[in-house]
Amino acid sequence: MSAPARPRPTACLALADGSIFYGMGFGATGQTVAELCFNTAMTGYQEIMTDPSYAGQIVTFTFPHIGNVGTNPEDDETGDPVAAGMVVKWMPTTPSSWRNIQPLSDWLAARGRIAIGGIDTRRLTRAIRQQGAPHAALAHDPDGNFDIEALVATARSFAGLEGMDLAKDVTCAQTYRWNEMRWAWPDGYAPQTEAKHKVVAVDYGAKRNILRCLASAGCDVTVLPATATYDDIMAHKPDGVFLSNGPGDPAATGAYAVPMIRDVLDKTDLPVFGICLGHQMLALALGATTVKMSHGHHGANHPVKDYDTGKVEITSMNHGFAVDGQSLPEGVRETHVSLFDGSNCGIRVDGRPVWSVQHHPEASPGPQDSYYLFERFSEAMAARNA
Template identity: 55%
Template sequence: MADAQPTPMSSAKPAGATGVLVLANGDVIWGRGFGAEGQAVGEVCFHTAMTGYQEVLTDPSFAGQMICFTFPHIGNVGANPDDIEADDPHALGIIVREDVTSPSSFRAVEGLDGWMKRHARIGLSGIDTRALTRRIRVAGAPNGVIAHAANGEFDIPALLAMAQGWPGLEGMDLAKDVSTEMHYGWGDKGPGGTWRLGFGYGASQAEGGEPAPLPLAGGEQKTARPHVVAIDYGSKRNIFRNLVAAGAKVSVVPATASFEQVMALAPDGIFLSNGPGDPAATGDYAVPVIRELLETGKPLFGICLGHQLLGLAVGATTTKMFQGHRGANHPVKRLSDGAVEITSMNHGFSVERDSLPANVRETHVSLFDGSNAGLELTDKPAFSVQYHPEASPGPQDSLYLFERFVGQLRNA
């Protein structure tokens, strides 16, 4: 597939074009701009989810990327302040088939066009997204520039030079750019639990109440809410909400936090978050810390980039994927019992199965391409998954992983 030649997508500028996508190979794809005016350079990828475009746009893992949505009707439910994974979008822009229409949802407080304008993000509609997706499937995720100008005037040679001059995600550490700059307690900025229709975000578990205390030796009592210290490499908020819903208390530290800074918070367990960029680049400073944390024997759980960093910490290697996995419909086989979980994924790098050491067991595998989707250590209480079990957007097949992790903390 990698050797096949993609169909050229260049076309003459049509009347009324106010947006353009210029790929590094010279393809020029015209459309109608919406959202903010301007230009942005990065990697072009496709995403197959039918819902949750606001969560996708605000996922820090999409830093440095623009998203071609395969579902044609993006924007028709508008935008609201609840369906976000960060304060601001991290995706550079979006490429869609149909024009964004007025919102058709009782939860909308503004249209997607206005929301993107307010957050300085560029949109491009009227694109043959099927053809662009096929091009990415055949030739891999290209570098490109997305641009929007109301007057329809573009300097195509300059945009092409920008696309060709961008170095690409391989070797790029973006975690530092999207991570928190200081330690904070999750829930300090508002309710910490998961969202329910009619109730909003709950402060604790599913019913909103605090768990009962656990009895200790000598008649003492300890709260049943163990303390998780989450290292933020570009985390999604709904991960922390699900940790809280499973019964944990969560503190968040920057991607560059040292072993001593993490341990000073007296964690019962460690969480390694998702995030953007090349795990090998982030691993320069993250892997030594993770190795020290593993030596404490405290339970550890990683998701997405956190999964890749755990793999690097135990001696495995990671590589950039040809086109990556991005969508809310990815089937994953759980090797312990053969069950299939439909999962949400967003990653362009993967852990190489053949590089896993003897003390690491593969736990999940992608049924799309057979790539690794989960691992656990056989000699330490540490595990991770390549996909996103927090369902934002996506199915809820894998929420049990949060309960498994918090259960480990309680048992410990």
């Protein structure tokens, strides 16, 4: 008896070093090229695919069951998927959740995003860890016709994220107000229903749950495009300035963001709070430097130590660049550190309500341990206005 014929692969992932991974395509057809990373979160694939910070990256999911709860409009972190593509172990099964509106494959197809299933994601993850996030081309063709040499050449032609300002591609076109709150509360917290503090949030690719967390901590949030100047911000008479997460190389976005942040620091005593790319740009504005990491941090179980309290928080992470903790100038203190690799996860300006963190206190997906940072920002604005 002969073995059953294996189905012809309909998708192919080619790395710049020439490694080829064949699998089955789902979502959109066509081809994409990007940096390849891996994310270890066990939940939240829709939030991950729609996190604007993933622009320019294809995400490998190390958790094998992706797609099993389908998709729904509420879980988008922005209007459309921003990650360039996805790589999974098992092909998605029929969605099984009362929240499902659209199966993952249809949701991706409607949004022009390619995915590949049936991949040995353990082997691929090891390759990513060994090589550092590789450049990769991903193709999906239902007829299974692939020009492997051309795909590898495409992967090699990708310029890489270093030097790329991608915030300009994902920021909002217009200023807008945000007042939607979180839907659920971390243990020990309640929503602050009165919007007491006027916050300008600069949008480098903000996740919606960050804006919900700010609103829930008593902030009246106005979101401004990434290129907002000091004058644009001050026209809103804010009580505090928030710098959002976002994709790409912080040094590239810093070219226009740093002068604005320096003006805010030099000319005002406003509380400033930054998350992820916002953290990196605050650090650059203070005179520190950022570096490209080997394969970055992408997951929902990263331990971070808060030096002030001695507590370890389990955090959500998504970054491929990091602030060089050795480069912090005098008067700027390291407040948080990654217990995985000792990399910098937080800074604070001595004696001022100006701080930022590398991890994601809004989670989505991930644990809620760091939610206190939003309350701290709100308290800093209350103290300044007292």
